[in-house]
Amino acid sequence: MGSKKLWLPLLLLGSVMLIGWMGLWKETPASSAGKIVLIMKTNDINNSYWQTVHSGALAAAKELKVPLELLGPIGAENPEDQRLLLKRAIDSKPAAIVLAPIREDGITKEIEASRQAGIKLIILDTPLLELDYDSYVSSDHIEEGRQAANRLGPGQVRKPVFALITSDESSTVSSQRTEGVQEVLSPGKAFNLGTYRIGMSEEQAYWTVKSLTIAYPDITGVIALTDVGITGAARALADVGLTHSVKLIGFDSSIPEIQLLERGQMHTLIVQNPFNMGFLGVQTADSLIRERNVSKMVDIPSTTITTANMYEPENQKLLFPFVY
Template identity: 40%
Template structure:
């Protein structure tokens, strides 16, 4: 009799444990299955690039809000398209639910992005709008409008008589092409006011040499517009060296810590500042909506701000100039 009761008790215990384990296994599996996974591939993860670090901060904030798993990757150099494509192909093999990528322009990139779609991975492009059909969801600064702002700022800084030298990064940069198009729109009523672009190819030293050549020539320029941080720093060096910062207005893009110091010193007259934190945040938010099956806008554009020494201390502009401090 005792043996019979012991056997029944043992069966009950085993049944209870089995039900408990089965329930928790299903619960755990369900939680893992429901966790949204997003891979963010930046143009670079180099900590010296404040812009992409701010994009990363925004992306992490969006993922944290909803409890999504975010994996962030990127090459060491902004120009290393081959490494970025390799990172993209490796991410496709891992099959996250969505990939958010600030794609570097390269002839192999469209095919690599198409592979992500073929694998059923949701795709969001940030920072520019690529030529793909059907077009992916895009979250980007409005580079044409930003260029227009630069042109209008040059007109204002020169009292309506701009003669502008442009120092760009690369001749095939889509971002710079769009900014140049915006400048031309702003300068439509000022024929001959913008010289042909010069290309520093991402080198501060080359931007310095190009600026020095302009200053030593007979060119009557009264403004220099630089397309990226390294060009701004190189042009600023030349203006300071030749004591021309007061007679030539330097207008730059973005807001690295070095550029902020130059802005505060009055060497850079105005900076056209994007909103990289917002870009990262909205990029991941858009990806999460796509994972959920929700409709999203085909293109989400963000405006840029014109920041000068006079307005750089406003609350809004401090958030743009120091996104890391304000995101804590």
């Protein structure tokens, strides 16, 4: 197991290598026929999730021989910066835009403008609930919630007692994951202690989870709807000696989460496939440009990864995409 830890530095090396790819692909001529613009939630080279989406998109563009421009706010996710990038992309008159929206309510005018201009619109990761688009490429976030709940529910002698923690209750993804959890762990099947907002603070997550273990000593699980706060929750459970008796379940596959899973401080990760998301986003855009039939929803199944199966080859590819 110790040798596997060597892959984490390799993951960081892969991220650095992406800088060169970004420089080669970012400046695509605006007049290129059939151009596709991908706008991510962030173009931060330290964000492994979105850089893996980036890598998948590049692979599709190379395979399909289509011009691709990659954009995204630098640093943290910024809705206004993304709106300006979307406006700029529309002005360049591409054949298709692939967009991972940060907030739907701030881009209404831009989405309507893209539709009026006849630009194909493919949505990644986070669904648009009100605005029109051609196709949505993502994991089913409600199903992800069900997967998380199923790791907490089966095999229990008594009803699970659990809490949810989130960084943003207004997040569509978090709301859909919550829906999936509550569908499986309904009031007759489990005791839900509620959803606790911890913002972007690891310390808030720590004190929230520690307080829950004191107030509810029979707690059996914590489901973190986003990766923010996982570290704090894991630290709290370790400090009160409940790492192995309270299941900590999270989503996605940030480096801290992978390390916690490897050390046995997390029970389960529900992992999306960001490489496929980027690849299929560009592939779907190309199909629409060529007027082929495309599904309204292109589902990318998420995978349940535990300490017991994390070293299986297919799961290694999800956890360490830049190594393969």
